[in-house]
Amino acid sequence: MSDLTLPRTAPAAIPERPTRPRVRLGAWMGLVLPALCVAAWQVVADARIVTPDLLPSPAAVLRALADLAASGELVAHLDATLARMALGFAAGAAAGTVAGALTGAIPLARRLIDPTVQALRSVPSIAWVPLFIIWLGIFEGSKIALIAVGVFFPVYLNLMAGIAGVDRKLIEVGRIHGFSPLRVLWRIQLPAALPAYVTGLRGGLGLGWMFVAAAELMGASEGLGFLLTDGEQTGRPAVVIGAILLFAICGKLTDLGVEWLGGKLVAWQDTVRP
Amino acid sequence: MTDDALLTIDRLEKSFAGAPVLGPVSAWIAAGSLTAIIGRSGCGKSTLLRCLGGLETPTRGKIGFRAGALDRAQIGYVFQEPRLMPWLDVRRNAGFGLAHLPRGERNAAVAEALAVVGLTDAAGLLPKQLSGGMAQRAALARALAARPALLLLDEPFSALDPLTRAQMQAHLLAVRRHYDPTMVLITHDMDEALALADRVLVLRGPPGRVVADVPLDLPTARDRMAPGFLALKRDLTDALSEQPVEA
Numbered sequence: 001m002s003d004l005t006l007p008r009t010a011p012a013a014i015p016e017r018p019t020r021p022r023v024r025l026g027a028w029m030g031l032v033l034p035a036l037c038v039a040a041w042q043v044v045a046d047a048r049i050v051t052p053d054l055l056p057s058p059a060a061v062l063r064a065l066a067d068l069a070a071s072g073e074l075v076a077h078l079d080a081t082l083a084r085m086a087l088g089f090a091a092g093a094a095a096g097t098v099a100g101a102l103t104g105a106i107p108l109a110r111r112l113i114d115p116t117v118q119a120l121r122s123v124p125s126i127a128w129v130p131l132f133i134i135w136l137g138i139f140e141g142s143k144i145a146l147i148a149v150g151v152f153f154p155v156y157l158n159l160m161a162g163i164a165g166v167d168r169k170l171i172e173v174g175r176i177h178g179f180s181p182l183r184v185l186w187r188i189q190l191p192a193a194l195p196a197y198v199t200g201l202r203g204g205l206g207l208g209w210m211f212v213a214a215a216e217l218m219g220a221s222e223g224l225g226f227l228l229t230d231g232e233q234t235g236r237p238a239v240v241i242g243a244i245l246l247f248a249i250c251g252k253l254t255d256l257g258v259e260w261l262g263g264k265l266v267a268w269q270d271t272v273r274p
Numbered sequence: 275m276t277d278d279a280l281l282t283i284d285r286l287e288k289s290f291a292g293a294p295v296l297g298p299v300s301a302w303i304a305a306g307s308l309t310a311i312i313g314r315s316g317c318g319k320s321t322l323l324r325c326l327g328g329l330e331t332p333t334r335g336k337i338g339f340r341a342g343a344l345d346r347a348q349i350g351y352v353f354q355e356p357r358l359m360p361w362l363d364v365r366r367n368a369g370f371g372l373a374h375l376p377r378g379e380r381n382a383a384v385a386e387a388l389a390v391v392g393l394t395d396a397a398g399l400l401p402k403q404l405s406g407g408m409a410q411r412a413a414l415a416r417a418l419a420a421r422p423a424l425l426l427l428d429e430p431f432s433a434l435d436p437l438t439r440a441q442m443q444a445h446l447l448a449v450r451r452h453y454d455p456t457m458v459l460i461t462h463d464m465d466e467a468l469a470l471a472d473r474v475l476v477l478r479g480p481p482g483r484v485v486a487d488v489p490l491d492l493p494t495a496r497d498r499m500a501p502g503f504l505a506l507k508r509d510l511t512d513a514l515s516e517q518p519v520e521a
Contacts, residue, residue: 169357172329176351177371177420187373191361268361270402 056238061245064238068227078246080223081212084140085254088147089208093201095148096155100200103156104163104193105185114160121153125211129218143215150211154203162196163189195269198262205258209251224250279340280305280424280456281326286335287481288321294481296321298335301475301484305340308450308457310471312464314514318482319460320354320428326458327351327426350422350455352430356409358401358416364388365397368415387415390452391445407438411445418453425455429462439463443470464507464514469496476513486513 038058044050045057052060068074099117103110128149132142166189174184216225224243231239279302287297296318303309313319324330326337327349358367369384388394391411401409410430417425427446431439443466450457461467467474468490476486488510496503 169353169355170359172353173357173359173370173416175329176327176349187370188359191359194361266361268400268402270360 053235054237056241061238061242064236065242065246068239068242077222077224077227078250080220081216081225082250084143084147084215084223085208085212085250087140088144088212089151089205091144092148092151092208093155093204096152096200096204097159097197099152100156100159100197101163101185101190104160105181105189110160110164117153117156121157125150125214129214133218138219143212143218143220146215147208147211150207151204154207155197155200158196158200158203159193162193162200165196166192195266198258198266201262202255202258205254206251209247209254213247278304278306281340282338283322283326284336284338286322286325286337287333288318288325288330289333294333296325296479296482299477299482299484300335301487303456303458304473305456306454307472308459308470309473309475310459310461310467311475311477312461312467312510312514313477313479313482314462317477317479319477322477322482323426323428323458323460326424348420348423350417350420350425352410352413352417352425352427354429354432356401356404356406356413358404358409358412360401363398363400364393364404364412364415367401367412368393368397368419370416371420383419383421384415387419390418390449391415407434407442410434410442414445414449418449421453422455425449425453425457427457427459429460431466432462439466446470464510465498468503468507468510469498474510476510478514486510488513 041055042058045052045055045060056064065074068077099113103113103117125146128146129142132145136142136145163185170188170192171184174188179187212223213225213228216223217229220226224246227243227246228240231237231243281303283299283301283303285298285300287299288295299322311319311322321330325332329351358364359370362370365384365388368387369380372380372383375383385394388397391414393408393411393415396404396408396412399408401412404412410433414430431442434442446457446459447470449455459467459470472490474486474488474490475484476488477483478485486509488506490506
């Protein structure tokens with residue numbers, strides 16, 4: 001064996017590759033583009049390229065929001081919108097979860113229910129408004145129902161696809177252990193479908209924010225959507241833009257929350273994370 | 275059939291979409307034995323094992339277990355891939371089929387199985403943190419924790435490198451000493467079959483049929499260079515490589 005051993009001489013020194021300091025790109029990178037946009041917007045507004053009646057400066061928008069905040073209106077509007085979203089999201093996500101689990105796990109349920117749901121999915125959101133107003137009145141009920149409809153579909157679709165698409169090989173592990181179909185669903189299919197479910201919840205949340213705006217534009221006396229129509233009717237573009245920005249910020253913050261929670265739930269996934 | 279048969283296979287046949295892949299196969303498996311089934315890819319050996327494990331329903335024929343000897347819950351199965359639940363750590367994966375047991379009993383069974391396969395220290399790891407060999411040992415522990423009377427192994431080491439495979443074979447012998455289950459091992463690795471088994475069934479197909487049934491009268495600690503070992507290897511290679519049998 002001795003003639004097989006490697007020579008003991010040290011290999012010629014390999015020149016060390018210069019290591020470049022690595023810049024860690026944190027979550028704050030996401031703020032760069034909005035900051036640049038605001039800066040560009042301020043420049044355009046200051047230069048009076050567009051008249052302030054059409055495009056008020058960022059400072060003017062901030063002032064308008066500060067005035068609303070000082071009078072207590074802003075909190076009331078935010079409160080109204082967030083409460084509607086919370087209720088609508090909870091209702092839509094709950095319904096989507098039950099329906100998605102049922103159709104994902106039981107092929108017969110899928111064949112019975114899914115075609116109808118798919119047909120309803122293509123109904124434009126606005127089309128539901130008159131019906132919900134007739135059924136549930138002009139106040140909160142119809143708005144929450146509309147949001148719930150928006151949230152329902154992505155949750156339903158993703159959970160159904162997630163459960164139905166679980167690897168047969170994992171299901172067989174349950175069969176070997178003599179699991180009942182319900183036990184297979186609970187112990188294998190539902191956990192395996194969690195990543196798809198989280199995607200569905202995030203999609204549902206995004207649609208929920210669109211539908212809450214639609215609902216509040218239809219007729220509301222408070223809420224961010226009301227601020228939009230109110231700003232338009234009273235000729236205050238700063239209020240309109242302020243309400244749009246608040247929608248964007250609220251949407252992003254709630255999405256961050258769901259993303260964080262979802263990340264905790266599916267930390268076991270073997271994926272490349274940034 | 276003899277009295278010490280744990281399981282008898284009687285004219286078993288399996289077709290997929292009308293195409294016969296297996297049988298008719300008749301054989302018996304002695305209680306406490308380790309039977310290796312070897313054959314080329316696609317000869318129906320995995321299908322045979324899946325029928326034994328209840329994952330496929332035979333088209334014809336039947337599988338009989340010695341009366342009172344076995345129910346489905348006492349069959350352990352190790353697949354070609356680990357098939358671990360990615361959201362559970364090694365300990366919970368090993369106890370996956372034991373949810374019906376009281377916690378203390380379950381923990382003891384899991385700890386014992388993990389110790390036998392040498393994964394005690396890895397109990398808290400997630401599947402994504404395991405090497406291929408560790409993952410397959412975790413899968414073996416999952417099958418063992420239920421103390422199966424019959425352990426079915428479907429090419430469990432085929433995806434591993436030769437050194438890891440040799441290690442796994444040693445683990446399997448440790449399993450045999452500790453749990454003493456009846457084992458059926460599917461493999462296409464002749465050396466593996468000869469090193470581990472008491473008996474080798476050679477399957478050829480499709481449709482897969484038993485073309486040789488070779489009891490191995492070799493000492494437990496096997497020398498892979500011994501003349502007897504090499505002669506058997508030559509015989510089995512011949513049995514495997516003959517022209518396909520005409521239907």
